[in-house]
Amino acid sequence: MAISDTSSISGQNASTATNSNNVANADSEQRFLKLLVTQLNNQDPLNPMQNAELTSQLAQMSTVSGIEKLNTTLAGLVNQTGSNQVLQAASLIGYNVLSPGDVLTTKKPEEGKETATQAFAVQLPGTAADVEIKIVDATGKVVRTIDAGAMKEGVNAVTWDGKDDAGAVVPVGAYRFTVDANNGGVAVKATALTFSQVAAVKQGTGGVTLELASGASIGLADVRLFL
Numbered sequence: 001m002a003i004s005d006t007s008s009i010s011g012q013n014a015s016t017a018t019n020s021n022n023v024a025n026a027d028s029e030q031r032f033l034k035l036l037v038t039q040l041n042n043q044d045p046l047n048p049m050q051n052a053e054l055t056s057q058l059a060q061m062s063t064v065s066g067i068e069k070l071n072t073t074l075a076g077l078v079n080q081t082g083s084n085q086v087l088q089a090a091s092l093i094g095y096n097v098l099s100p101g102d103v104l105t106t107k108k109p110e111e112g113k114e115t116a117t118q119a120f121a122v123q124l125p126g127t128a129a130d131v132e133i134k135i136v137d138a139t140g141k142v143v144r145t146i147d148a149g150a151m152k153e154g155v156n157a158v159t160w161d162g163k164d165d166a167g168a169v170v171p172v173g174a175y176r177f178t179v180d181a182n183n184g185g186v187a188v189k190a191t192a193l194t195f196s197q198v199a200a201v202k203q204g205t206g207g208v209t210l211e212l213a214s215g216a217s218i219g220l221a222d223v224r225l226f227l
Contacts, residue, residue, distance in 0.1 A: 086202075086203045086208055089208045089220060092201070092210065092223075092226060095197070096195045096196065096226065096227045097195070097198055097218075098155070098223070098225040098226070098227075099193065099212075100192065100218070101196065101216060102192040102194065103174055103214060104120060104160065104174070104175045104177060104194065106118065106174075117161055117162060118159065119158070119159050120158050120159075120177065120192070121155050121158060121224070122148070122181070122190050122192065123156070123190065123193055124152070124154065124156065124188055124190055125188065127151070127152055127153055128150065128182060128183045128190070129183045130149070131149065131179065132146070133145070134180070135160060135176070136175060136177070137175055143165070143175070144160065144165055155225070178192075196212040197212065197213040198213075199213045207219060210223070
C-alpha cells in the first residue's frame with residue numbers, strides 16, 4: 001500500500017485554498033469598484049458625494065490586498081469622476097444661473113420698449129422687516145434707491161426698471177447694487193445675487209467651475225437657480 005506524502009497534500013490544499021481566497025477577494029474587489037464607479041458616475045453634479053461618504057464606502061474593503069489595490073486605483077478614479085462631473089456640468093452652458101454677485105449690466109431696450117428690466121435677487125438668513133437697495137454707477141453715485149419693504153428668509157426676487165430716482169432711463173452700462181436689511185433695528189446679513197449666462201465649464205484643482213459671461217468664475221455650490 002502506497003503511503004502518501006501528507007506534507008505535500010497539505011501544502012497543495014493550502015495553496016488551493018489560498019488561490020481560491022485570492023480569486024474570491026479579487027472578484028469582491030472588482031464588484032465593489034464597479035459599484036463605486038457607477039455610484040460616482042451617476043451622482044448629481046450639484047450634490048456630489050462628500051468625502052466622509054466616500055471614506056465610508058472605502059472602509060467596506062477590509063482586506064489588505066483590497067486596500068492596496070484601491071490606493072493604486074483611486075487617482076484614476078478621481079480623474080474619471082472629475083471628467084464625468086465636467087461633462088454633466090457642461091449641460092449648463094447657455095443657461096442663466098443665479099449666483100452671488102452685485103453687478104447689473106443694462107442693455108439697449110428691445111424695440112417698442114422704453115427700458116430693459118433687470119432681474120436680480122437678495123438672499124437672507126432670516127426675515128427682514130425693512131430692505132433698501134441702492135444702485136450705483138461706475139463713479140459710485142447712487143442713481144436709484146429701491147424700498148423693497150419686508151423680505152422673507154431665503155431668496156427674494158427683485159426687478160429694476162432701468163430708471164434713476166428722477167424717472168429717467170439710465171445710460172447703458174455696468175452698475176452695482178448694495179443691500180441694507182434689518183429686522184426691528186437689528187441688521188440682517190444679505191447676499192446679493194445676479195443672473196449671468198454660463199459660457200464655459202472648467203475642471204481645476206478645486207473642482208468644477210462655471211465661467212460666466214459676466215467674467216466671474218463660480219463653483220457648482222454657488223448656483224442658487226438656473227433657467
